[in-house]
Amino acid sequence: MEERILYLLQQFTAKTLSPAEREELLAMAENGNSILTGEITKMIIAEEEYAADVVDEKWNPVLNKILTVDKPGRSPRRILMNTFKWAAAAVVFITFSFGAYISLNKKKEHVFATDVAPGKNKAILTLADGKKISLSDATTGDIAKEAGLSITKTADGQLVYNIAESENVEDTQLNTISTPNGGEWQIRLPDGSTVWLNAASSIQYPLNIGTAKQRIVKLNGEAYFEVAKNAAHPFIVETDKQSVEVLGTHFNINSYYDEVVTKTTLLEGSVRVSHGSTSQSEILKPGEQSIVSVSGINVKGVDLDEAIAWKNGYFMFNNEKQESILRKVARWYNVEIEYADPAAKEVMYYGTVSRFEKISKVLTKFEQTGEVRFDIKGNKVIVYKE
Secondary structure: OHHHHHHHHHHHHOOOOOHHHHHHHHHHHHOOOHHHHHHHHHHHHHOOOHHHHHHHHHOHHHHHHHOOOOOOOOOHHHHHHHHOOOHHHHHHHHHHHHHHHHHHHHOOOOOOOOOOOOOEEOOEEEOOOOOEEEOOOOOOEEEEEEOOEEEEEOOOOOEEEEEOOOOOOOOOOEEEEEEOOOEEEEEEOOOOOEEEEOOOEEEEEEOOOOOOOOEEEEEEEEEEEEOOOOOOOOEEEEOOOEEEEEOOOEEEEEEOOOOOOEEEEEEEOOEEEEEOOOOOEEEEOOOEEEEEEOOEEEEEEOOHHHHOOOOOOEEEEEEEEHHHHHHHHHHHHOOEEEEOOHHHHHOEEEEEEEOOOOHHHHHHHHHOOOOEEEEEEOOEEEEEEO
């Protein structure tokens, strides 16, 4: 049997498989043959380019369905080589591709009875006096004036604050911008910093942030920051578990109430992350992520594209549990997740999916693993383990 598998794989890489041999190899993959996996491992170790050849020459249709990349300029091959750097991971992908190929060719794609539209630009501005303004409903131009501030929504939906220098603004006067489930928003603060708010998030900041000695903002949820440089006025982001101090940099913070840890990812510059209940602090370098938990701060290198995928309009998962993935999906599509089988929470997934598809397309991609199935009932998504 082992010799037969080795022969078939050699024929496959040489592009000389007969139709009958091709079906034989696919059948072995479908049945989860452990010898097949072992031989693929050997071949990948012996020939580094094997995985790329498989994708480019034989399995491109499968890759396009399972790892559809909507970000411009990002090719399937680049995704593969970035994600599957080690032979073991490549084996998982190739075996997965065989199984997905069979599934796609033998089963009709699941058609959902109902569907849910993706999130969109939507947020509420709460002024210092308590007045609330729906930013998505407001017309362009000046939408509020208070304490020497002119707050304008531009044609592309961005908030712009202009300060009248003759007016004094107290640091106790606070504005809050919050996004609901299914909403996101971009803000330019009075100090020139730009903030992208993810779904179910809020940021609170003083009206005098442009002139304050310390530019302190409070965050709930997730946001990406591009902080205007001002060494004399440090920028500080506070969450319930940590504080992050910067001078001028690009970074992302994920601090949702339903996540066990708070993650800060640095793209550019330098930040100091301090634990909220201990004296521990860590300075991050570009490409690093701090993970704050009750036990302290852990720092590791990460894939930056994955960390800020939401800001660029897509979901990106690299060996992530279905339960974690579906929390992100629930926030963006404003749906409730129900598990008919708790085992479905443990399914692992690799892939990249546009955030601007309807939810049915996203769920269909998950179903192509052959390990989960979904139903949509109103705003509830029910998850089954296959």
